Amino acid sequence: xxxxxxxxxxxxxxxxxxxxxxxxxxxxxxxxxxxxxxxxxxxxxxxxxxxxxxxxxxxxxxxxxxxxxxxxxxxxxxxxxxxxxxxxxxxxxxxxxxxxxxxxxxxxxxxxxxxxxxxxxxxxxxxxxxxxxxxxxxxxxxxxxxxxxxxxxxxxxxxxxxxxxxxxxxxxxxxxxxxxxxxxxxx
Numbered sequence: 001x002x003x004x005x006x007x008x009x010x011x012x013x014x015x016x017x018x019x020x021x022x023x024x025x026x027x028x029x030x031x032x033x034x035x036x037x038x039x040x041x042x043x044x045x046x047x048x049x050x051x052x053x054x055x056x057x058x059x060x061x062x063x064x065x066x067x068x069x070x071x072x073x074x075x076x077x078x079x080x081x082x083x084x085x086x087x088x089x090x091x092x093x094x095x096x097x098x099x100x101x102x103x104x105x106x107x108x109x110x111x112x113x114x115x116x117x118x119x120x121x122x123x124x125x126x127x128x129x130x131x132x133x134x135x136x137x138x139x140x141x142x143x144x145x146x147x148x149x150x151x152x153x154x155x156x157x158x159x160x161x162x163x164x165x166x167x168x169x170x171x172x173x174x175x176x177x178x179x180x181x182x183x184x185x186x187x
Contacts, residue, residue: 047174050165054132055176058163061118061130065111066182068092069157073186076100081187082154085140088113090157094186118161134162134175156183 073081075095079102084091089112093102102108105123112119112126113136119126137160142148145156159182164175 082151
């Protein structure tokens with residue numbers, strides 16, 4: 001019995017090379033699968049976070065632009081509320097200080113798409129508002145609701161903003177499309 005018991009103990013404690021390599025291969029497969037799953041989960045999270053950030057930034061930019069279009073023309077009727085009515089740029093005017101001249105900072109505001117950056121200038125240069133803008137389309141309408149390109153005739157503006165996350169960071173072509181139509185309150 002002593003001989004058999006010693007052999008059983010020696011067999012249970014010893015591991016040969018084939019068993020060790022098999023266990024190592026199984027562990028490597030499990031580890032590779034786990035890391036692949038974690039990597040895919042991290043990519044999905046990054047894509048979702050980038051899309052949510054893009055949507056929120058686009059909403060804020062659209063709300064700010066719409067608010068400034070609504071306020072254009074404030075302070076008098078002696079000037080045009082819209083000084084430039086271009087397909088991807090708009091210049092808005094308002095009389096804020098009561099001097100009868102559109103010259104102070106904030107009285108003439110320019111919104112323009114430069115490359116993929118929507119920029120705003122209220123007297124301090126074109127400042128970035130949102131990155132990743134794929135297109136900005138401004139359509140102008142007169143008092144009767146007909147399309148117009150004459151700045152003095154503009155009474156409402158339809159804004160279509162298409163934005164997306166930076167493709168170099170997140171491999172996604174998903175876009176956020178926001179549209180609204182804004183009426184000038186002071187005309």
